[in-house]
Amino acid sequence: MTDTEFKERELMLTGVGGQGVQLAAQTLARAATLEDRHVMLLGTYGGTMRGGNTESAIVVGAGPLSSPPIVSRIWSAIALHSRFWHPIRAKLPAGALLLVNSTLFEEALDPGHFRLFELPATQIANEHGSTAGASMVAIGGYAKLTELVAIESLIEAMRSSLPEYRRQHADVNEALLRAGFAHFDAVEVPAWEAMESVA
Secondary structure (H helix, E strand, O other), rough: OOOHHHHEEEEEEEEEEEOOOHHHHHEEEEHHHHHOOOOEEEEEOOOOOOOOOEEEEEEEOOOOOOOOOOOOOEEEEEEEEOOOHHHHOOOOOOOOOOEEEEEOOOOOOOOOOOOEEOOOOOHHHHOOOOOOOHHHHHHHHHHHHHHHOOHHHHHHHHHHHOOOHHHHHHHHHHHHHHHHHHOOOOOOOOOOOOOOOOO
16 A cells, blocks of 8 residues: 555554653544544553553544554654553554654664654753653654644643643643644654545
8 A cells, every 4th residue: 555545644652651641642632633633542551650651542534544543553653761662663664753752762773764753852841840741742743743733733632631630731731832843843744745635
């Protein structure tokens, strides 16, 4: 199947508990629905809330989806930590987009295999006074690189996704999304460019 035949884009986010992976995935999925995309989301995490494995799979489509959110091959990934990322590594084909949190990702990667982008997400979050905001920085950067969703859709979705007891973090999260978005200068891997003609 050629790239122009794809009507779906897959993203997997991986990290450790406490980095906000599940909230980021929900925010990105909700942003896509705000733009009238079809979305499926599946989040999984280990038995510990902090320090354990956490990942989420999102499938976004220009039309009705045929892939479940459990996929064997993915178009892109965000790795917030090098721990627990190997199962996702195996699903990334040559040329897939990989965005890594360069503050914490310690594993050597072959830039010839991936379309590799580095973003010091934890550092940027810390500079904004957030200890758990790396995921917001990362999805902001991902939105810039791919145009999968617009930054304003991400911000609206984030505010809708925050539970009542975390609403006080909304303004900081918006700043983190915008900081990640501003880190990259241009769209590098447009998500929908090859799809609009067949959507």
